[in-house]
Amino acid sequence: xxxxxxxxxxxxxRLSFQExxxxxxxxxxxxxxxxxxxxFLNALSDSVVGYATLTLFFTxxxxxxxxxxxxxxxxxxxxxxxxxxxAADSKETVxxxxxxxxxxxxxxxxxxxxxxxxxxxxxxxxxxTPYFAYATGFAPGFCYLxxxxxxxxxxxxxxxxxxxxxxxxxxxxxxxxxxxxxxxGGWRIIGACPVTLFDLAATPxxxxxxxxxxxxxxxxxxxYRSLGGQL
Amino acid sequence: MRTLxxxxxxxxxxxxxxxxxxxxxxxxxxxxxxxxxxxxAGQHCLGHHAGEAAIEIAYGNxxxxxxxxxxxxxxxxxxxxxxxxxxxxxxxxxxxxxGQTLTIGPPxxxxxxxxHVSGGFDTQPIxxxxxxxxxxxxxxxxxxxxxxxxxxxxxxxxxxxDTYGADPGLCSIEQRAVLTLRYVPGYQxxxxxxxxxxxxxxxxxEVTSKANxxxxxxNGPPLKTGVESLLSxxxxxxxxxxxxDGNPIVLMKDRQTMGGYPIPGAVIExxxxxxxxxxxxxxxxxxxxxxxxxxxxxxxxxxxxxxRLR
Numbered sequence: 001x002x003x004x005x006x007x008x009x010x011x012x013x014r015l016s017f018q019e020x021x022x023x024x025x026x027x028x029x030x031x032x033x034x035x036x037x038x039x040f041l042n043a044l045s046d047s048v049v050g051y052a053t054l055t056l057f058f059t060x061x062x063x064x065x066x067x068x069x070x071x072x073x074x075x076x077x078x079x080x081x082x083x084x085x086x087a088a089d090s091k092e093t094v095x096x097x098x099x100x101x102x103x104x105x106x107x108x109x110x111x112x113x114x115x116x117x118x119x120x121x122x123x124x125x126x127x128x129t130p131y132f133a134y135a136t137g138f139a140p141g142f143c144y145l146x147x148x149x150x151x152x153x154x155x156x157x158x159x160x161x162x163x164x165x166x167x168x169x170x171x172x173x174x175x176x177x178x179x180x181x182x183x184x185g186g187w188r189i190i191g192a193c194p195v196t197l198f199d200l201a202a203t204p205x206x207x208x209x210x211x212x213x214x215x216x217x218x219x220x221x222x223x224y225r226s227l228g229g230q231l
Numbered sequence: 232m233r234t235l236x237x238x239x240x241x242x243x244x245x246x247x248x249x250x251x252x253x254x255x256x257x258x259x260x261x262x263x264x265x266x267x268x269x270x271x272a273g274q275h276c277l278g279h280h281a282g283e284a285a286i287e288i289a290y291g292n293x294x295x296x297x298x299x300x301x302x303x304x305x306x307x308x309x310x311x312x313x314x315x316x317x318x319x320x321x322x323x324x325x326x327x328x329x330g331q332t333l334t335i336g337p338p339x340x341x342x343x344x345x346x347h348v349s350g351g352f353d354t355q356p357i358x359x360x361x362x363x364x365x366x367x368x369x370x371x372x373x374x375x376x377x378x379x380x381x382x383x384x385x386x387x388x389x390x391x392x393d394t395y396g397a398d399p400g401l402c403s404i405e406q407r408a409v410l411t412l413r414y415v416p417g418y419q420x421x422x423x424x425x426x427x428x429x430x431x432x433x434x435x436x437e438v439t440s441k442a443n444x445x446x447x448x449x450n451g452p453p454l455k456t457g458v459e460s461l462l463s464x465x466x467x468x469x470x471x472x473x474x475x476d477g478n479p480i481v482l483m484k485d486r487q488t489m490g491g492y493p494i495p496g497a498v499i500e501x502x503x504x505x506x507x508x509x510x511x512x513x514x515x516x517x518x519x520x521x522x523x524x525x526x527x528x529x530x531x532x533x534x535x536x537x538x539r540l541r
Contacts, residue, residue, distance in 0.1 A: 007415050008465035009497030010525040016418060021462060046255045048488065050464030061533060065522055085364070100324065135463055137489035140258040140367050144463060144489075173460075181367065200357065200369070206257055231251075 001028075001080045004074050012057045012089070013068050015076055021051040021146070023132045023211075029054045030211050031079055049210050051144070052211070093213040094129050096193050097180065097225035098169050100126075102231050103167070104192035111154060111188050123218055124148045126190065130174060133212040141180030141198025141207040148174040153216065160186035167192045176216075180206075187189050193218075194229030232387040235302070235348055235397075239294040240333070240379050245363035246352055246371040246516040247345075248284040250484060254358050255465065256264065259369065260485045262362035265444060265507040269307030272438050273347035276324055278394025283351040284361040286377065288344045291337040300328045301385065302349035305346040308341030308404060308508065321386070332366070335452040341404035341508040350389035364485055366445070389414045399539035403504045408433065410509055412481070413520045413528070414471060416496040420519075423495055425515070427454050430515055431471075431495060443468045444485040446472070447506055449515065453477030458494045464489040469498035471517070483505060499525045501532050 001020055008014040015032070019025055030051045036047060036056055045061040048055045056068070100123040102108050112119045131145035148171060156172045164170070170178040170187035174177060178196035179185060197207045208214060219227070237244070239419055249270065250263020264287055274283055291310040305312055305322050312319045313334040319325050329335050338344055354361050354372050363371030371531045420428060436451035455477045466472070472492045478508035481498055496519065497505065509515070
């Protein structure tokens with residue numbers, strides 16, 4: 001696998017694989033992230049996995065560029081060579097209940113129309129297969145899940161909503177996600193999930209992590225309400 | 232409990248310290264003072280440690296009253312200060328008696344001023360920081376911008392007078408016709424059209440009023456990348472993000488942790504601070520620098536600051 005290494009601003013380094021996103025690539029990035037954490041210890045203040053990238057943030061004045069570049073080069077190469085033979089970690093699938101209903105999903109009916117299918121067909125497709133968690137971020141607890149069935153591929157709203165409620169289940173391009181907190185957002189809302197995905201009092205604070213397998217399960221209004229969902 | 236009541240909170244005041252480390256992977260912005268030098272200066276004056284928080288005030292217009300006598304100092308963007316009706320100087324320790332009122336007027340230049348009170352603000356730290364991240368609703372007094380009549384608890388451990396320091400004279404506000412922002416080119420520097428990079432490097436841009444703790448939008452010749460969105464990846468402080476409309480946004484302390492717009496490079500931290508204090512209408516230009524130059528600048532400024540804080 002080929003990759004590039006370069007600066008991301010004045011305190012971070014970025015490694016990017018020239019490869020389409022895949023669970024295999026994400027698992028490699030996670031392994032590289034853990035290895036970097038063990039190696040750089042406190043010099044590394046944070047690290048973030050993207051679809052095809054790993055960004056390493058260093059505490060100010062502790063980034064030694066040549067050393068980091070050489071280490072990344074060597075480690076990324078040996079891990080990507082070794083990874084071919086490793087089996088995927090078996091992780092349990094997180095099941096998230098979703099109330100698919102126009103009462104909580106302003107885009108559900110129009111989107112089904114746009115895609116030329118019934119609302120039932122859309123929700124059945126969305127909840128049919130487990131998704132892979134490619135990245136977290138954008139907002140606390142937000143997790144980019146893929147890959148959506150190509151029949152559900154849809155552009156973002158041309159003007160993002162100022163206010164997307166917490167729990168909104170949404171899709172854009174070939175990704176899906178649940179908005180953990182109220183925020184602005186341009187993805188199409190097709191349902192609502194009553195489960196809390198981000199809680200400062202919990203450990204870890206986010207329910208979902210990169211590398212997780214996530215499946216959506218349709219629930220009715222009564223179940224949605226009993227799980228704390230609001231209309 | 233000692234408290235400070237904000238009779239008038241100003242338009243965008245928040246409790247800030249140096250910010251959080253190690254929360255980006257959880258989607259939580261680092262936050263922290265937009266002008267860390269002004270934060271440090273106030274901490275130094277009052278003998279505070281580097282983790283103590285201040286109230287960051289954008290464009291002044293704050294009125295505050297303490298429950299008990301306290302020492303305070305205001306740093307950053309220079310504003311007219313009044314204790315009751317008497318004018319007092321910036322960057323100089325003042326005593327505010329219980330029931331007296333401190334008024335911070337609009338600053339004559341710059342944007343962010345910092346109100347430090349001896350003993351600090353005793354709000355609940357989240358991930359080892361009291362910094363407010365309003366978008367996430369984390370930190371500060373109640374997770375958001377301070378509001379009129381908010382009462383902020385003060386810390387008990389006011390440092391003794393013999394730990395007070397002189398004003399270190401650190402300043403991030405520059406009066407220049409053109410403010411130069413040095414930036415480290417990133418991977419898209421070579422992927423974007425050479426003509427676009429040339430415009431980025433040679434043309435002048437203007438700070439717009441679409442500027443806040445998340446990012447500062449610039450106006451200039453539109454930089455049309457033709458790229459709607461890329462695979463999401465981590466953003467860094469100072470990243471020059473170019474959305475489809477072609478107006479670059481320099482990402483600041485409360486930036487979204489992931490992004491998918493083209494980023495030709497990232498402004499070095501020390502120039503991010505100058506940009507943070509630059510008002511709408513300020514002309515800026517970008518100047519590419521090598522990562523090694525960026526490191527040298529960081530070391531030099533670190534030593535300069537350390538010397539001033541001695």
